[in-house]
Amino acid sequence: MAKVKKAPRPKAQTPKGFRDYFGSEVSERAEMLRAIAGVYHRYGFEALESSAVETVEALGKFLPDVDRPNEGVFAWQDEDEGWVALRYDLTAPLARVYAQHRNDLPTPYRRYAMGPVWRNEKPGPGRFRQFYQCDADTVGTGSAAADAEICAMLSDTLEVVGIPRGDYLVRVNNRKVLDGVLDFVGIGSDDPIRADVMRTIDKFDKVGEEGVLELLTTGRRDASGAFIDGVGLHIQSAQQIVQYLTQKSVLYGEDVNQARLASMRQAVGNSQIGLEGVSELEEIASLLAAQGYGSDRIVVDSSVVRGLGYYTGPVFEAELTFEILDEKGRKRQFGSVAGGGRYDDLVKRFTGQAVPATGVSIGVDRLLAALREKGRIGGSVQGPVVVTVMDRDRMADYQTMVAELRNAGIRAEVYLGNPKNFGNQLKYADKRNSPVAVIEGGDEKANGVVQIKDLILGAKLAQEATLEEWKERPSQYEVPRGELVAKVKEILTQWA
Amino acid sequence: MAKVKKAPRPKAQTPKGFRDYFGSEVSERAEMLRAIAGVYHRYGFEALESSAVETVEALGKFLPDVDRPNEGVFAWQDEDEGWVALRYDLTAPLARVYAQHRNDLPTPYRRYAMGPVWRNEKPGPGRFRQFYQCDADTVGTGSAAADAEICAMLSDTLEVVGIPRGDYLVRVNNRKVLDGVLDFVGIGSDDPIRADVMRTIDKFDKVGEEGVLELLTTGRRDASGAFIDGVGLHIQSAQQIVQYLTQKSVLYGEDVNQARLASMRQAVGNSQIGLEGVSELEEIASLLAAQGYGSDRIVVDSSVVRGLGYYTGPVFEAELTFEILDEKGRKRQFGSVAGGGRYDDLVKRFTGQAVPATGVSIGVDRLLAALREKGRIGGSVQGPVVVTVMDRDRMADYQTMVAELRNAGIRAEVYLGNPKNFGNQLKYADKRNSPVAVIEGGDEKANGVVQIKDLILGAKLAQEATLEEWKERPSQYEVPRGELVAKVKEILTQWA
Numbered sequence: 004m005a006k007v008k009k010a011p012r013p014k015a016q017t018p019k020g021f022r023d024y025f026g027s028e029v030s031e032r033a034e035m036l037r038a039i040a041g042v043y044h045r046y047g048f049e050a051l052e053s054s055a056v057e058t059v060e061a062l063g064k065f066l067p068d069v070d071r072p073n074e075g076v077f078a079w080q081d082e083d084e085g086w087v088a089l090r091y092d093l094t095a096p097l098a099r100v101y102a103q104h105r106n107d108l109p110t111p112y113r114r115y116a117m118g119p120v121w122r123n124e125k126p127g128p129g130r131f132r133q134f135y136q137c138d139a140d141t142v143g144t145g146s147a148a149a150d151a152e153i154c155a156m157l158s159d160t161l162e163v164v165g166i167p168r169g170d171y172l173v174r175v176n177n178r179k180v181l182d183g184v185l186d187f188v189g190i191g192s193d194d195p196i197r198a199d200v201m202r203t204i205d206k207f208d209k210v211g212e213e214g215v216l217e218l219l220t221t222g223r224r225d226a227s228g229a230f231i232d233g234v235g236l237h238i239q240s241a242q243q244i245v246q247y248l249t250q251k252s253v254l255y256g257e258d259v260n261q262a263r264l265a266s267m268r269q270a271v272g273n274s275q276i277g278l279e280g281v282s283e284l285e286e287i288a289s290l291l292a293a294q295g296y297g298s299d300r301i302v303v304d305s306s307v308v309r310g311l312g313y314y315t316g317p318v319f320e321a322e323l324t325f326e327i328l329d330e331k332g333r334k335r336q337f338g339s340v341a342g343g344g345r346y347d348d349l350v351k352r353f354t355g356q357a358v359p360a361t362g363v364s365i366g367v368d369r370l371l372a373a374l375r376e377k378g379r380i381g382g383s384v385q386g387p388v389v390v391t392v393m394d395r396d397r398m399a400d401y402q403t404m405v406a407e408l409r410n411a412g413i414r415a416e417v418y419l420g421n422p423k424n425f426g427n428q429l430k431y432a433d434k435r436n437s438p439v440a441v442i443e444g445g446d447e448k449a450n451g452v453v454q455i456k457d458l459i460l461g462a463k464l465a466q467e468a469t470l471e472e473w474k475e476r477p478s479q480y481e482v483p484r485g486e487l488v489a490k491v492k493e494i495l496t497q498w499a
Numbered sequence: 500m501a502k503v504k505k506a507p508r509p510k511a512q513t514p515k516g517f518r519d520y521f522g523s524e525v526s527e528r529a530e531m532l533r534a535i536a537g538v539y540h541r542y543g544f545e546a547l548e549s550s551a552v553e554t555v556e557a558l559g560k561f562l563p564d565v566d567r568p569n570e571g572v573f574a575w576q577d578e579d580e581g582w583v584a585l586r587y588d589l590t591a592p593l594a595r596v597y598a599q600h601r602n603d604l605p606t607p608y609r610r611y612a613m614g615p616v617w618r619n620e621k622p623g624p625g626r627f628r629q630f631y632q633c634d635a636d637t638v639g640t641g642s643a644a645a646d647a648e649i650c651a652m653l654s655d656t657l658e659v660v661g662i663p664r665g666d667y668l669v670r671v672n673n674r675k676v677l678d679g680v681l682d683f684v685g686i687g688s689d690d691p692i693r694a695d696v697m698r699t700i701d702k703f704d705k706v707g708e709e710g711v712l713e714l715l716t717t718g719r720r721d722a723s724g725a726f727i728d729g730v731g732l733h734i735q736s737a738q739q740i741v742q743y744l745t746q747k748s749v750l751y752g753e754d755v756n757q758a759r760l761a762s763m764r765q766a767v768g769n770s771q772i773g774l775e776g777v778s779e780l781e782e783i784a785s786l787l788a789a790q791g792y793g794s795d796r797i798v799v800d801s802s803v804v805r806g807l808g809y810y811t812g813p814v815f816e817a818e819l820t821f822e823i824l825d826e827k828g829r830k831r832q833f834g835s836v837a838g839g840g841r842y843d844d845l846v847k848r849f850t851g852q853a854v855p856a857t858g859v860s861i862g863v864d865r866l867l868a869a870l871r872e873k874g875r876i877g878g879s880v881q882g883p884v885v886v887t888v889m890d891r892d893r894m895a896d897y898q899t900m901v902a903e904l905r906n907a908g909i910r911a912e913v914y915l916g917n918p919k920n921f922g923n924q925l926k927y928a929d930k931r932n933s934p935v936a937v938i939e940g941g942d943e944k945a946n947g948v949v950q951i952k953d954l955i956l957g958a959k960l961a962q963e964a965t966l967e968e969w970k971e972r973p974s975q976y977e978v979p980r981g982e983l984v985a986k987v988k989e990i991l992t993q994w995a
Contacts (some may be wrong), residue, residue, distance in 0.1 A: 015598035015849040017863040018583045021550035023596050030536070031544035037533070040526075045905050047912030047931075049882035050525035054517035054629055055551070055615060056573070060509040077552070079575035081619075087514045100519050102511035109930045111915045119551060133550055146916040148894045152913070155902070293895035294902040353511040387543035398644045399789030406651070406790040409541050416543030417648070419607045419640040434605045436541075 020126030021133055027384045032371055035164050035380075036117050036137060039365065042160045043115040046152065051114040053096040055121075061099045063352055069257070075124045077132075079190025089121035093138040094349065094362065100351035101142050101360075110143040117367070131368075142350065147283050149288040150175075150317040150345060150361050156322050157341055157363050158300045164370065165379040170325045171340075174304035177284050177317050178344070181308065183277010184247045184270050188240040199234045200244070205308040207248055208338075212472040216245050250305045259298045260288045267305060283317060309342055318344035319363055323373050327489075337373050341365040356442050384434035385498075388415040388491055392422035393444040400448070402439060404487060411488045413495065432458060438498055439491050443484075453487050455480045457494050509645075516622030517629055523880045528867055531660050531876075532613050532633060535861065538656045539611040539635050542648065549592040551617075555582040557595045559848055560850040571629075573619045589634040590845065590858065597638050598849035606639040613863070627864075634839075636858025638846065643779050644843060646671075646813040646857050647786040653817050653837055654796045660866065661875040666821045667836075670800035673780050673813045674840070677804065679764050680743045680774015684736040695730045696740070699802040703744055704834075712741050742766070746801045756784045757795045761786065763801060764848035779813060803995035805838055814840030815859060819869050833869050836859040859974075881994075882931035884911040884987055889940040896944070900937060900983060905986045906937050928954060934994055936989050949983050951976045953990050 017023065024032070040050065059078055078088035089094050093116045101112060117137040126132055139148040139156060154173050161171045184194065190197055203218045210218065217223035219241035222233035236244075247270040250263050251406070264285055271277025284303055291301050309318045323337035343363030350358035375381040388408055390401045401417045408415035418428045432440045442454040461478040468476070482490045513519065520528070536546065555574055567910040574584035586592050589612045597608060613633040622628055635652060637645040649671050657667045677700070678688065686693055699714045706714065713719035715737035718729035732740075746759050758857040760781055767773025780799055787797050805814045805863045816919055819833035839859030846854035871877040897913045904911035914924045928936045937949040964972070978986045 012851060013559060013849055014554070015557065015595050016554070017550050017595075017599075018554055018577060019579055021552055023550060024546075024548040025600075026545045029548045030540075033533070033536070033546075037529070040529070044526075044822060045908070045910050047910060049522045050520075051522075052520040054513050056514055056517055056617070056629065058510070058514055061511065063509060077575065077577075079573065081514060081573075083515055083629045089913075099513075103513075104519075109927055113912065121552070133552065141915060146894075146915050148898060148913060149915050151898070152915075264933055282527070285518075290895050290898050294898050320568075353509055355508060383882050398642075399786050400646070402644060402786050402790050412541070414541050416542060416609065417644060418638060419642050419645050419648075433606055451703075 015487060016034065017053075018132075020124075020131055022131060027381065028124045031374075031380045032135065032367065035374070036135075036367065038164050039160050040115065042156060042163050046113070046139075046156050048113040048115040048139050051097070051100060051116045052118065053090070053093075053100050053116065055089055055119070057090055057096055057099060059088050059433065061353075062088055062090070062095050067461075075123050077121050091122050092120050093118070093136050093142065093364065093422070094346070097138070097140055097142065097362075098349035098360075099353065101358065101473060102350050105354070105358075111149065112142045113139070114142070115139040123469050135367035137365040137367050138362055140343075140360055142360040143358055144165060145347070145359035147286040147317070148290055150283075150319075151287045153343065153361055154287065154301050154319055154365050155291060155294060155296055157319065157365075158296060159342075160365070161321060161370075165374055165377070166323060166370075168485065170377075171300075171321060171323050173301040173321045174194060175287060175301060175317060175319050176305055176307035177280035178308075178314050179276045179280025179316055180267050180271060180278075180284065181247075182304065183272075183274035183280055184244060186274040186277060187270065187272040188243045190236075190240070196234055196236075200236070201308060201387075203234055204244070204248065204306075207306050207308075212245055212249055216241055219244060248306045260303045263303045263305065264288065267303075270305075280316070287317060309344055313349060314344040315347045315348045316345035317361065318342070321363075321365075325377070327376050337376065339366075340370045340373060346421070383436060386414075386432075386437040388413055388439045388441065388443040388495075389428070389432040389435065389437045390415065390417045390443075391425065391428045391432075392418050394448075395422055395423070396441075397448070400443065404443070404453075407488050408491060411492065413488070413491060439494055441487065441491070447481075450484055451484050452481050453484050455482060455487070455490050455494070459498050514628075515876075516620075516627055518627060523877065527870075527876045528631065528863065529649065531867060531870070532631075532863065534660050535633055535656050535783055536611065536613065538652060538659050542635075542652050544609040544635050547593070547596060547612045548614065549586070549589075549596050549612065551615070552583050553583055553586055553592055553595060555584050557849075558584055558586070558591050571619050573617050574833075587618050588616050589614070589632050589860065590842070592843035593634070593636055593638070593858075594856075595849065595922070597854065598846050601850070608638045609635070609646065610638070611635040620915060631863035633644040633863050633955075634750065634858055636839075636856055636882065638856040639854055641843070641855035643782040643813070645813075646779075647783045649839065649857055649859050650783065650797050650815055651787060651790060651792055653714055653815065653839075654792060657836075661870055661873070662866075663820060664796060666873075667796075667817055669815060669817045670803045671780065671783060671797060671813060671815050672788065672799070672801055672803035673776035674804075674810050675772045675776025675812055676763050676780065676801065677776075678741075678742060679768075679770035679776055682770040682773060683768040684739045685865075686736070692732075696732070698802060699730055700740070700744065700802075703802050703804075704826060708741055708745055712737050712765060715740060722881050734746070740945040744802045746899040756788075756799045759801065760784065768802075774828045776812070783813060805840055808843060809842045809859075810840040811843045812841035813857065814838070817859075817861075821873070823872050833872065835862075836866045836869060863911070875970050879932060882910075882928075882933040884909055884935045884991075885924070885928040885931060885933045886911065886913045886937040886939075887921065887924045887928075888914050888988070889921070889938060890944075892917055893939075893944070896939065900939070900949075903984050909984070909987060935990055937983065937987070943977075943980075948977050949980050951978060951983070951986050951990070955994050 046082060076088040076091050078086050081087045090109050102388045119133050120136050121133050132256060155174055155176060158173050181432050185197060190200060203215060207215050214223055218233055220233050220238055222231055224230050250266050265280060267281050288303055307318055307320045320339050321341035322339050325337055326334045329335050341363055345361040347357055347359045390404045392401055405415040405417050418431060440456040441457055447453055457478045480490060506756060572580050572584040572587050577583045615629050616632050617629050635808050650671060654669050657665060681693060686696060699711060710719055714729055715732045716729050717732055718727055732828055746762050760777060763777050763941050784799055803814055803816045815838060816835050817837035819837050821833055822830045822832050825831050837859055839856040843855045886900045888897055901911040901913050934955050936952040936954055943949055953974045960974055976986060
């Protein structure tokens with residue numbers, strides 16, 4: 004008889020492009036989401052958690068930057084439902100939810116949502132196939148006040164999570180203005196190259212003025228030496244577009260919004276849609292000014308395009324303006340952490356009726372990375388107090404100690420590994436970043452005392468202290484058993 | 500030319516078995532998870548968030564209650580990875596994470612995890628294909644102290660989220676004891692009917708003593724009239740098993756654990772594995788007693804089986820003992836909200852080395868339902884203050900008011916719908932459950948005042964008040980514009 008082959012062991016690995024998050028990575032994100040939810044709630048937004056799985060039909064073909072249906076999503080065929088897929092963002096599900104529940108929801112409906120989304124894309128360094136988004140949207144109103152509110156809320160949110168004023172800028176543009184500019188230079192809305200022009204403009208931050216000019220006209224050789232074809236515009240049209248984009252260079256100051264709006268008005272000439280866009284921006288700017296949001300926080304900026312096909316009016320982007328060093332050690336601005344805009348056609352897919360909507364999506368992981376970069380989070384996190392096990396048979400005594408510590412609100416645990424080697428217990432405490440270890444051997448038990456080791460001071464002394472200091476500042480204390488909690492508290496307070 | 504058919508509109512619907520969560524459903528769950536995380540953290544557990552997607556290979560065939568591989572999960576074929584699937588619980592991913600990162604993790608590794616899991620099962624009333632779990636596990640120690648700690652933590656957790664002592668019971672058993680009993684009655688561990696016996700025993704809570712006796716022997720006709728085949732045990736063996744299970748009937752009191760342990764020792768006779776199981780339970784009970792957890796909170800109970808094939812030692816279940824009315828108006832106990840146990844073989848699949856582990860999983864949605872049942876959460880939630888729009892051109896004024904209110908920490912919003920019909924604005928405030936509406940028309944603006952409507956009092960008066968009371972207690976106040984925030988605060992405090 005043939006030998007039965009054993010099944011090979013499974014590989015202990017996440018699928019490519021997925022990752023796990025440990026300890027403070029998880030709790031820092033939870034803390035940040037809670038802070039953001041607090042701001043959203045104060046603005047009157049209601050929480051919504053839609054299902055992670057949607058019918059492919061409901062998701063539609065609105066995946067950002069992808070024009071084909073269902074490209075880029077994780078989809079499978081369900082027995083009853085036909086094709087279903089994991090949501091790729093939180094906006095497409097909102098459109099479905101609003102269409103489904105519109106009779107029960109207030110109008111306008113302000114909602115926020117936070118959670119993972121999934122993209123079936125090629126993973127890369129720092130580019131994962133599951134990541135968090137945190138969105139706020141107002142559905143059912145075309146009022147520019149709703150757009151202004153989203154911008155104000157975004158500004159408040161960034162400050163609440165720990166990005167100080169001056170380190171960020173919410174930039175606002177309007178797709179209609181760009182449409183107006185293109186109309187004015189003779190690229191009509193039916194012109195097939197219009198989409199190419201949009202995509203090129205969206206690269207402004209990457210390739211700069213010169214690069215965009217080249218890409219709009221005859222093409223460009225990039226850093227790697229590869230040649231990228233141009234869109235083929237006449238140089239004059241391209242210059243008009245770039246001139247519009249580079250209003251950016253107007254100096255920041257008291258009247259920057261006014262100056263930029265005036266220059267936009269010029270750039271759209273007599274285009275109806277363009278003039279409409281400028282008016283909307285004017286209204287947004289004046290509402291924000293009335294509430295005290297100056298152009299140091301929220302500013303009109305013609306270079307904001309946003310890749311998404313579905314935006315129909317105002318578009319926003321929150322950019323962090325402080326510099327970081329990139330992987331090659333070069334300084335660069337941290338860049339975008341949130342974006343959004345007005346999309347008036349998403350619900351219409353379901354109901355046939357246009358439902359105006361506007362919203363913003365915060366890239367949670369990018370924002371966390373920024374806070375780490377600024378040193379706001381991610382320092383070394385203190386572990387629990389570790390009660391060591393000197394006598395295996397007295398586990399109940401040690402458990403009683405941790406129970407006392409926990410009841411006093413102190414994070415604490417008993418060492419649960421094999422207690423035979425005491426060194427291993429201290430190594431464990433070290434790996435857990437424990438501030439304090441508690442020791443009660445037979446002698447201590449007999450004398451009614453415990454030994455308390457200040458591990459932080461111990462580590463400091465081991466590194467820096469002279470023999471004198473070592474003697475003067477012992478890092479281990481013997482206290483009566485009844486004073487365990489008080490002494491541990493004293494040590495922890497000192498290092499808090 | 501044939502007419503181009505328009506694509507039909509997509510249906511605005513979640514896939515079957517999935518649902519959306521709105522407003523306080525979301526925030527109450529978030530609050531509960533935060534409270535649970537607080538307890539877990541205090542016990543020294545570290546957060547872990549593993550990816551939602553795993554390779555099918557890594558998930559294995561450990562889906563509870565299903566013996567075939569990959570049955571019951573949502574799986575699809577990835578271009579690079581072969582088959583991948585959504586996690587169906589948080590334990591299988593933990594085994595994968597521990598195997599993958601074991602060199603970087605402390606041993607023992609205490610971790611908690613919370614998040615949605617997905618089951619490809621037939622949905623039913625209250626039975627969804629996506630739901631939340633909240634787990635805590637200790638990997639890398641076989642110590643009964645780890646099991647005891649999980650039970651203590653579970654007890655603390657239930658009290659922290661709002662289940663008072665006396666309304667819950669953590670019941671502890673040991674699979675080895677049951678194995679011992681079966682050994683003792685002559686059903687060896689290789690006997691193919693053993694699994695059937697286990698499954699039958701797990702139905703004890705549903706069918707009772709008589710039912711289990713019937714099912715273990717000749718079979719039983721259920722309430723619907725259908726006949727369920729029996730396992731075919733001899734009546735004497737079945738009685739021995741049922742006698743072991745019904746130790747449950749020992750009265751609660753000072754020595755219930757001691758009495759039950761003694762009776763278990765009898766029931767396993769000379770079975771080695773059985774005696775081992777009883778010793779482990781004794782150790783757990785004595786550790787818990789030392790920490791002050793009496794049998795009113797955590798109790799040895801031979802009727803706990805847990806369906807999962809992978810448990811190898813102690814098993815736990817948290818049961819809510821208060822009564823609710825079922826859909827037919829009959830009283831019944833609320834039942835199980837959490838369960839777990841020791842599983843020593845999960846990591847071995849990956850590494851070949853046995854890694855002992857123990858843990859618990861809280862059914863978050865069940866626990867939320869219990870809190871709602873007890874009236875601890877889910878009351879009517881106050882909405883935001885609504886600033887109405889009397890004059891469309893003065894949106895900036897209204898926005899300034901909400902900005903002031905928000906800066907004072909008050910949840911507030913401007914009405915963003917079409918302001919033409921003032922009645923609609925008040926209907927909106929009503930739908931939002933707003934406590935206060937603010938009104939500033941042209942006259943008010945000219946006189947430097949605002950009208951503040953106490954909507955809660957207004958609703959009360961409309962329902963109950965006599966004309967006298969109505970006159971005496973106006974529900975609308977005119978105050979100077981500068982006193983807007985103070986007056987709103989005063990009203991809110993009154994209704995807090």
